[in-house]
Amino acid sequence: MDELDIDVVADVELDDPVLIEGLPGVGHVGSLVAEHLLEEFEAESTLVRRIYSTAFPPQVAVEDGVASLTCTEVYAVTGTGGEDLLVFTGDHQAQHGDGHYALAEAFLDVAESFDVSQCYALGGVPTGELIESYDVIGAVTDESMIDDLEDAGVEFREDEPAGGIVGVSGLLLGLGVRRGVDAACLMGETSGYLVDPKSARAVLSVLETRLGFDVEYDSLDERAEEMEAVMGKIREMESQASMDVPSDDDLRYIG
Amino acid sequence: MDELDIDVVADVELDDPVLIEGLPGVGHVGSLVAEHLLEEFEAESTLVRRIYSTAFPPQVAVEDGVASLTCTEVYAVTGTGGEDLLVFTGDHQAQHGDGHYALAEAFLDVAESFDVSQCYALGGVPTGELIESYDVIGAVTDESMIDDLEDAGVEFREDEPAGGIVGVSGLLLGLGVRRGVDAACLMGETSGYLVDPKSARAVLSVLETRLGFDVEYDSLDERAEEMEAVMGKIREMESQASMDVPSDDDLRYIG
């Protein structure tokens, strides 16, 4: 295997497809959106590429006893009612900096071979606290893209995300602009502590508006309810903990 | 030295040999099996290859004052009464992700040069607790291999091993399938805390059934008894510790 291998699994004709990247990250927001799209458009999706890299963890996943090598899978989705899609999803990010660059370039190579017209890199932006209203923060390669995204409900803020965007999502923009590709990063606000289906729903809703398709949210809402139950328990534990105020004596021993 | 060097030490004609990989890992299960096979079939074994890699730790082992560079040794075993074997063993795994990939490819290169028909990657799967009955969990490159292995006592479970298989064992499957090689990973259940000869025995017993040879277990049983003595002491310490229940006062200071 080379440092980077792109296996052609199938070829599908797509009409000006839109790249959707949803790799694991903060709140698993990007992954949740990509997986939900592939579930909802299962009949319309074809696995077209597998991208292998020695920068991925040296690892296989095992499902029902059958092993498969860590990779990014690329699905062609056509007949969505809106734009054709090219969805990038997988269980892992690259494990080191140089690998992130190599992987993002590979994503853009695949995108070019499908004549992708624009890219959406999806992720979460951690707020550090449990949140009520799920805003979607945006970043783009060119400021001419901002107006349309604001119309779809995306917020652009002067200094956010404060630390920039790390990993393949950020590089799709950073390297995309050098190739003349229009790319946007959509980041759902999330506490950052838990898998966050509600944040994923907010991002999906922007994509629906922008790309002209409709999806059901039932399975995502179910996952959101499960997480809600988990968060409920966490809040309960927190409130008990705060009633159980430590005495001065205790505090002396806290390192 | 190149990033990866394969030294030809000897050449031996083998008849459809079976690759056995037993590098260090959880409970040293894989190493114990490989070493035990080479002990039992000492007269039938010939060192045929040494695989050096700059991904190994920069280190020599010293035995009776003589230094030897870290490597994977490959032994050809013929006249076992069953299948011919090609056994891969050594003291170290690669030290970084890219190195794991390079090493697994080198193993498969050597396998191809010996016309290996199938691969067994051996390892342990940690249960996190001292265990009574030593099951062997399996993973394969193709589901057609499952039935025969189940007949030999291997268990295939929907979601195990949960985190997939990491290191060269996993990659032999992940990269093997891309080359059209049938490969299985046999993972002996083990607490994961100690070198585990009993788990190794369970894996060996599967190999005996599958590959048609017979080995004695005396030396492995002796090591098992030594480890049993160690575990006995640990249990003793644990039960003393549990009788020595800390008061509420103590618990307040445990971080």
Place this chain on the structure above:
Amino acid sequence: MDELDIDVVADVELDDPVLIEGLPGVGHVGSLVAEHLLEEFEAESTLVRRIYSTAFPPQVAVEDGVASLTCTEVYAVTGTGGEDLLVFTGDHQAQHGDGHYALAEAFLDVAESFDVSQCYALGGVPTGELIESYDVIGAVTDESMIDDLEDAGVEFREDEPAGGIVGVSGLLLGLGVRRGVDAACLMGETSGYLVDPKSARAVLSVLETRLGFDVEYDSLDERAEEMEAVMGKIREMESQASMDVPSDDDLRYIG
């Protein structure tokens, strides 16, 4: 993208320019100086190169919603009243050792293409304590450079900086001398705990003397006053803490 890419943004004729390197580091002294020069000479500065490297963090910065890939920016400054300058600045150092070497070589390549006659690598040297008088410590590629720098107020000490100079600043000297480039590192003394505009001012003042230009210090002094306020609070907290002397009983539990 290659491991290292130098984008030509513009070309400007410079007369025997002097390289000024100010990447982030101890007390952000180098960055502060470089940024201040570019602010003061905004009308005289042209962005001429962007240096990208896979050794930088895989990251984009986002400003007003627009993403830009991590890089080192190179500005040509002409019409300063003194020497022409070639200023290297950016938000990040390389993330690993080999990357530092590659980046420093790229800086020297750009320098050669502009016929740079001498280099100033800027940084801070940590003293570990809040300081009153801001000395500037020097290091050079050739001892013939020492006298002129001492005349400009730079101090050369037998054993300082004790640990040598790490990162791209050090390598500009270490690799520069191998190419026959005269290079000096100017290190402002700084506590090392905080961004230090006063230390930056001391370094700037040496550059003024050496390179024959004049800059205003207003914005740097403002930042210094802000930091002074922060330091004032730290001192206050320290003095409160020291009055709050722990008893022997407390000390027993400090790990």
Place this chain on the structure above:
Amino acid sequence: MDELDIDVVADVELDDPVLIEGLPGVGHVGSLVAEHLLEEFEAESTLVRRIYSTAFPPQVAVEDGVASLTCTEVYAVTGTGGEDLLVFTGDHQAQHGDGHYALAEAFLDVAESFDVSQCYALGGVPTGELIESYDVIGAVTDESMIDDLEDAGVEFREDEPAGGIVGVSGLLLGLGVRRGVDAACLMGETSGYLVDPKSARAVLSVLETRLGFDVEYDSLDERAEEMEAVMGKIREMESQASMDVPSDDDLRYIG
């Protein structure tokens, strides 16, 4: 600069020289020996090579204000009264595994260009306790070398050093044997806690016997006395600490 650069500083004719490698390591034993040899044979030594590597820390040393890039220096020593020497010394080991391999190969390349007949890699072996009698443990590439070294006072033990030999010293043996070079590692026993001139003296004394030269030990003995004073203080603090037995109450809070 390439990943590895060997600068030719001078060329000196040597007669069947013996390679002496003394890079930093346990107790700085190897460095102390190499530095002492170069001090004692200052008049007989010529700097012949500088070996630069991007695997070294990205760093310059500064002496009297003049910076020099991290490297390994190679000195030719002729007219010792015994064998001619080729001494490798420097302030740093490589910073990662692949770099150790590259550096050891570079050392062997230089050795071959000088027709080195045998190699001595020097180091310390940590005992973990303050020691009285300073034995020198040996490891060799070929067991035929053991007798002569035992005659010179080197000890060869069945299982020592237990963890093998890590770093460039180990690799000189491991890679040397693959090139047909006779190499020995001489490891002075040392506590491992402090720079250990006494351990260095023990190793030097073996070299004197084997290589037929004589050196004074005055400067090494002085450093030994300084370290002795330091160790005296440590012992004093230890004995005070052991008299100051903590009560049961204290022990409860120790994590």
